[in-house]
Amino acid sequence: MENHEKLLAVKGITKEFHIGGVFTGATLTAVHEAHFDMEADKPEIFTLAGESGSGKSTLARLILHDLEPTQGSIVYEGHDVTTIKRRKELMQFMQKVQPIFQNPFEAFNPLKKVDRYLYATAMNFGVVKSRKNADEVVDNALKSVGLSLQEVRGRYPHELSGGQLQRIAVARALISQPRLLIADEPVSMVDASLRMSIVNLFKDLKDTHGVSVIYITHDLATAYYISDRIAIMLRGNIVEMGHVEQVLSEPLHPYTKLLKESVPEPTTKERWREKIQFSTFEVKEFARVGCKFTGRCPCVMDICHKEDPKDYVVDGRMVKCYLYAEK
Numbered sequence: 001m002e003n004h005e006k007l008l009a010v011k012g013i014t015k016e017f018h019i020g021g022v023f024t025g026a027t028l029t030a031v032h033e034a035h036f037d038m039e040a041d042k043p044e045i046f047t048l049a050g051e052s053g054s055g056k057s058t059l060a061r062l063i064l065h066d067l068e069p070t071q072g073s074i075v076y077e078g079h080d081v082t083t084i085k086r087r088k089e090l091m092q093f094m095q096k097v098q099p100i101f102q103n104p105f106e107a108f109n110p111l112k113k114v115d116r117y118l119y120a121t122a123m124n125f126g127v128v129k130s131r132k133n134a135d136e137v138v139d140n141a142l143k144s145v146g147l148s149l150q151e152v153r154g155r156y157p158h159e160l161s162g163g164q165l166q167r168i169a170v171a172r173a174l175i176s177q178p179r180l181l182i183a184d185e186p187v188s189m190v191d192a193s194l195r196m197s198i199v200n201l202f203k204d205l206k207d208t209h210g211v212s213v214i215y216i217t218h219d220l221a222t223a224y225y226i227s228d229r230i231a232i233m234l235r236g237n238i239v240e241m242g243h244v245e246q247v248l249s250e251p252l253h254p255y256t257k258l259l260k261e262s263v264p265e266p267t268t269k270e271r272w273r274e275k276i277q278f279s280t281f282e283v284k285e286f287a288r289v290g291c292k293f294t295g296r297c298p299c300v301m302d303i304c305h306k307e308d309p310k311d312y313v314v315d316g317r318m319v320k321c322y323l324y325a326e327k
């Protein structure tokens with residue numbers, strides 16, 4: 001693929017799901033007109049954060065071409081991913097944009113030696129012509145995640161820790177030399193004591209290998225620690241987006257403020273507290289006209305019930321809230 005200014009441009013992407021029965025069903029907008037860019041010449045860690053059901057995974061699946069959008073486009077290095085039809089194009093795209101999943105134990109068959117996955121990936125993407133030539137490629141990928149082929153060769157998943165397995169999953173993703181990793185809650189199933197090393201690994205991949213990462217999490221503490229920018233999602237909408245320091249130190253959207261307050265101060269003991277669940281609000285909030293946060297917002301105004309707020313730019317960050325509408 002050629003060089004382009006933007007690595008990724010998400011343009012007004014929307015995904016609706018039909019829920020319930022044929023006659024009694026409803027439409028749930030899991031992602032609503034999301035847009036953001038990532039620069040090609042400036043690797044970054046971009047976090048999508050928000051409570052459960054805010055649309056983070058749906059947005060990730062849309063970018064990965066795993067779901068078809070209802071509306072909008074996703075442009076990777078100048079190519080609209082949403083129009084990919086041919087397998088060859090899909091393989092070229094997958095080579096450059098790789099997913100990392102939440103549960104490393106599910107990513108590997110317990111009856112299969114883990115190195116086989118790495119060799120198969122090298123072959124499938126045509127990185128090497130034969131398995132005989134793959135040792136160096138596999139070893140290099142493992143070394144980028146702090147392991148080696150010698151340590152991993154011939155071992156089954158149960159012989160490795162969750163942290164090691166997640167590293168191997170990252171190594172596997174690196175074999176095709178991707179420019180973008182999409183990591184959906186990559187540390188939440190990993191033992192607490194090993195999480196920081198995985199989080200640091202993403203930072204290291206960005207700094208030393210120029211790999212950009214879309215990091216999806218509930219956890220604002222790790223988001224703060226590794227991200228360059230952050231987008232806060234609420235019921236399918238990106239409600240605040242900007243530099244992580246700015247958004248999390250001085251949040252503007254009342255929802256970002258609430259999320260921040262739900263997280264304890266990042267003492268080493270408590271920083272990993274995970275889920276922020278508000279699931280009883282979920283269905284009501286998705287169906288709400290106007291801002292989805294009106295039922296919980298301490299600053300709610302009449303206008304908020306009537307129409308979706310626009311994206312306002314305040315001090316270089318985007319915030320979707322009438323409090324910041326130009327007077």
Ligand SMILES: Nc1ncnc2c1ncn2[C@@H]1O[C@H](COP(=O)(O)OP(=O)(O)OP(=O)(O)O)[C@@H](O)[C@H]1O
Nearest residue numbers: 017018019028030051052053054055056057058059
């Ligand atoms: N295939 C589907 N059919 C119907 N509804 C779906 C489907 N996939 C997701 N949803 C709904 O879309 C909304 C957003 O879900 P999504 O998984 O993207 O949120 P999330 O922020 O990633 O949550 P979590 O952190 O719990 O994974 C939820 O209400 C979910 O139930």
